[in-house]
Amino acid sequence: MKKKALILIVGCIFLNLGNPLSAQTNGLIKTVVIDAGHGGRDPGALGKNSREKDINLSIALKLGKYIEDNLPDVRVIYTRKTDVLIPLHQRAKIANDNEADFFISIHCNSNTSSKIYGAETYVMGLHKSQDNLEVAKLENASILKEENYSDYYEGFNPNSAEAYIIFSLYQNAFLDHSLDLASKVQKQFKERVGIRDRGVLQAGFLVLYRATMPGILVETGYLSNVNDERFLLSNDGQTYIASAIYRAFKEYKTEQEVQVASVMAINEEEIQDSTEGGEINFRVQFISSNSKINLDSKRFKNLKNIFEYEHGGLFKYCTGKSSNFSKIEKLKTKLQKEGFADAFVVAFEGGKRISVEKARNLTEK
Secondary structure, eight states, X not given: OHHHXXXXXXXXXXXXXXXGGGOOOOSOOOEEEEEEOOBTTBOOSBOSSOBHHHHHHHHHHHHHHHHHHHOTTSXXXXXXXXXXXXXXXXXXXXXXXXXXXXXXXXXXXXXSOTTOOOEEXXXXXXXXXXXXXXXXXXXXXXXXXXXXXXXXXXXXXXXXXXXXXXXXXXXXXXXXXXXXXXXXXXXXXXXXXXXXXXXXXXXXXXXXXXXXXXXXEEXXXXXXXXXXXXXXXXHHHXXXXXXXXXXXXXXXXXXXXXXXXXXXXXXXHHHHTTTSSSSEEEEEEEEEESSOOOTTOGGGTTOOSOEEEEXXXXXXXXXXXXXXXXXXXXXXXXXXXXXXXXXXXXXXXXXXXXXXXXXXXXXXX
């Protein structure tokens, strides 16, 4: 009973500190935080000739330089640029305070078997295998190097499997975005660098748990494997890895901004049409909430002409406005393709919601 009570208490605290619904990417990538794992008195994984913290920092700095040189519209923020220990909760706070659009954490892996090799990229979620859990334990154990860590993590034991039950309560609002970049990173590793692709995985990492934006944790290779360690220690190896992550990030950024431009174009078309028709009009509803949402929220993905109304005890949000049902139906389909999977058409008469069927009958007459 005591263990269950502790898990419940810790879970509530973590949910309060790291609410993933407090922000949502709007598709425009203006700020990225690059996190070099470990540092200072926390060396991370150890190879025969290497320390994880040093390799992480070198790759992180190279990655940041690629972005700064080639994507001048993106602001790069580093959680550390020298060999210092930054607490895990502070790393996420840096990203949150700077309203980052993406969080990229760089790491190296290790295993008791020297035969395991390759790279994998993690997103925040509940582990689905013992191996994934062990990786999360290894990375989360960094908190044991922090001063007064128990004050910040309220009894969370990174070495206890039971402690990870809290992550089953986690709802990742940014999972699709995180998975998208993670997949692109692994593809670059495999096709451009020739690293063994160990896949995109999920596990409970504290550094990702508290970040209120999409995020990935890249395990660039195994220091316990002779070949991986040699590659990760080399300047060429670190450059290739940083370049691969950069190319994946650039591809992700480009695709996101194309989608934003498409949504804005769709919405501009509907704004022009908003003056047509009389009292009966159709709109596309795409979000419902128990509480009001600021109309400037990133959750609206740059949509304009947002209409809010209350119905059935919920606050509901629509975009577009036209007396032409066909136009609104097309808008609905486009929005669904742009990420609003639950979008559907609603109808109003004199500002009061009516059934779509009734509205169509009235407009057709």
